[in-house]
Amino acid sequence: MSDTKQRLLDGTLTALREHGIAGISARTIAAAAGVNQALVFYHFGTVDELLGAACRAGTAQRVARYAQRFTEVGSLRELLAVGQALHVAERELGNVSVLAQLLAGAQSEPRLAAPTAEALQLWVDEIEPVLVRLLAGSPLAEVADIPGLARAVAAGFVGLELYEGVDAVGATRAVGALEQLAVLVEAVDDLGPVARRAVRARISRTARRSGPGRPVR
Amino acid sequence: MSDTKQRLLDGTLTALREHGIAGISARTIAAAAGVNQALVFYHFGTVDELLGAACRAGTAQRVARYAQRFTEVGSLRELLAVGQALHVAERELGNVSVLAQLLAGAQSEPRLAAPTAEALQLWVDEIEPVLVRLLAGSPLAEVADIPGLARAVAAGFVGLELYEGVDAVGATRAVGALEQLAVLVEAVDDLGPVARRAVRARISRTARRSGPGRPVR
DNA sequence: GTCTATAGCTGGATAGAC
């Protein structure tokens, strides 16, 4: 990868963090990258193409950096802790708030939809096996759609990132509350056999009754 | 409220839905509102001011429309169903995807932060009493920070809206999985006294142990 | 591959007629 191309990819992420999707342009990107504005078009054709490429490359890099940590997660609360660490680190250097900006842009720019969906999927692909592992044998796993849950976690994380940008105190509080939810799930998993059977019975009964609640496969 | 002012407020929401925060301008707003471009500045001074005003007014209107339904919610899954209905209706007419756009814009436009935070708070103020009511007597309520949970729900909803724009199938699946989580919580609430005590004991033990998990008050 | 220069357009914002 040529140096200039990489500088443009990095500069795109920096510019997205500083100016948001509303303030992005070949000029703001080039300024952040420290290169000439015309090189955006020489190397990537259009600004949107560069945005898509930066989204893919940047997310892949970040995901690779956290892959190891995900495999070491041993509980739902540890998963939340990794999410917290990721959030703090990425707020400074990274790619998650960038992903939120690109998701917002993709809502009305169809050409951004595919790259952003793929980038989010990279995170989902990390989260999903962790959940499969953590919830193995849990009553929840018997009725819940784990891939769906992984998607909810990834999407919810993006929503919390955006919320954090306008209300840091509220966002901290929200994360704390989610930790309590994780505690509940873990508590159910740690129940004795009798109570556990009761929960399981209750869950499968409810799941059978409710059509729209069944996981989509 | 003068007719033109209202048309501009409505036109702002339409323009945000059609072009996103990246494509918003006095001209696109005026076109959507069917008025002259200069009137944006006459009535609101700047585009950002108009964005803030539209955010407040539009959200207040939508929240009022759903307030009644929130009071009628009798279970967590009914709350999710209201969220679903809201999502479907707002995707066509509304204000939630607009809120996502404004949140994205607010990340790098400090003047948008206050209005968007207030708008999100309007939704939180609806969700919070519902959760208080639904979780009264639940083991979860004893350790969880309900206001925090309401914030997580609102922020997560925004994240799901953004995700839906790039992967509709994945988003549907995510919502289905959340419904299963609601089933779990309800199942715990419906347990007999013995099993219930076991869960409660397990939860408070874990809650005491984990510093960062305690609700912020 | 990288630069300067520029065409052509869209944007925020204002002046001034009505």
Place this chain on the structure above:
DNA sequence: GTCTATCCAGCTATAGAC
């Protein structure tokens, strides 16, 4: 209050020198 006209900044994209 609303319109036309306009200034000027910033934008995408390309042409052409180096």
